[in-house]
Amino acid sequence: MIEIRNVKKVFGPLTVINGINLDVKKGELLCLIGASGSGKSTLLQCINGLEPIQGGEIIVDGVSVHDPKTNINHLRRKLGIVFQQYNAFPHLTAIENVALAPRVVLKKSRSEARKLAQKHLEHVGLGDKANSLPSQLSGGQQQRLAIARALAMEPAYMLFDEVTSALDPELVGEVLETMRLLKREGMTMVVVTHDINFVRESADRVAFLHQGEVCEIGTAEEVIDNPRKEQTQKFLRRERRPAISNQTSAA
Ligand SMILES: Nc1ncnc2c1ncn2[C@@H]1O[C@H](COP(=O)(O)OP(=O)(O)OP(=O)(O)O)[C@@H](O)[C@H]1O
Numbered sequence: 001m002i003e004i005r006n007v008k009k010v011f012g013p014l015t016v017i018n019g020i021n022l023d024v025k026k027g028e029l030l031c032l033i034g035a036s037g038s039g040k041s042t043l044l045q046c047i048n049g050l051e052p053i054q055g056g057e058i059i060v061d062g063v064s065v066h067d068p069k070t071n072i073n074h075l076r077r078k079l080g081i082v083f084q085q086y087n088a089f090p091h092l093t094a095i096e097n098v099a100l101a102p103r104v105v106l107k108k109s110r111s112e113a114r115k116l117a118q119k120h121l122e123h124v125g126l127g128d129k130a131n132s133l134p135s136q137l138s139g140g141q142q143q144r145l146a147i148a149r150a151l152a153m154e155p156a157y158m159l160f161d162e163v164t165s166a167l168d169p170e171l172v173g174e175v176l177e178t179m180r181l182l183k184r185e186g187m188t189m190v191v192v193t194h195d196i197n198f199v200r201e202s203a204d205r206v207a208f209l210h211q212g213e214v215c216e217i218g219t220a221e222e223v224i225d226n227p228r229k230e231q232t233q234k235f236l237r238r239e240r241r242p243a244i245s246n247q248t249s250a251a
């Protein structure tokens with residue numbers, strides 16, 4: 001499991017994470033919601049050891065992420081991470097993209113890595129796109145490719161940072177479906193999202209972050225449908241406002 005104990009993270013004078021305590025249990029899907037700047041992405045990057053922390057501790061399967069004695073590259077293999085922006089290598093085909101880390105990091109043979117890559121492409125519904133370049137894939141397919149790349153390291157945990165928010169609305173569903181599939185298979189997941197419907201349908205628990213703190217945590221029924229804190233209620237009212245506000249901010 002992932003244990004987050006009183007974690008503090010600052011960027012210069014700015015406190016971004018202010019004493020967060022959270023547990024992510026095996027097989028659980030925990031959603032993180034909160035306004036822009038509330039610290040969601042930073043928290044994922046701290047879990048993954050991409051960002052140092054200034055207080056507290058994050059423990060993954062009993063290993064302290066920020067302990068200098070920890071082999072962070074080894075630990076990171078347990079933690080797949082997928083971002084909003086697809087980050088595939090443009091000159092490599094889908095299967096080459098997925099096979100790369102198993103070959104380089106896990107030292108698998110070329111044929112073993114390709115076999116593993118094909119398996120994970122099929123897993124995310126891209127079995128027939130193995131030889132396509134990323135530019136020949138739709139946005140939704142590219143995000144599923146990014147998920148396949150993370151899965152090819154056979155992680156114990158998957159961290160998702162707004163993986164659907166750059167997609168055209170008609171492509172969102174296929175990516176969410178892939179995440180639901182992983183959940184059904186028992187993957188432990190931390191999902192940063194603005195998609196309240198996804199939270200409602202899929203999250204075991206949801207944490208609302210406000211100014212670097214966990215303001216409210218519970219089931220979707222508790223936090224989304226019956227929020228107790230005023231900040232949560234305010235945030236949800238804003239999120240639920242029809243797409244007009246999103247369109248204006250995008251324009
Ligand atoms: N590398 C950095 N250097 C300095 N400040 C940073 C850095 N990364 C993030 N921040 C600041 O930390 C705060 C939290 O950022 P973070 O990206 O975690 O927010 P978020 O909740 O993911 O927001 P969004 O919903 O917009 O993605 C913001 O005020 C941001 O400007």
Ligand SMILES: [Mg+2]
Binds near residue numbers: 040
């Ligand atoms: Mg973010």
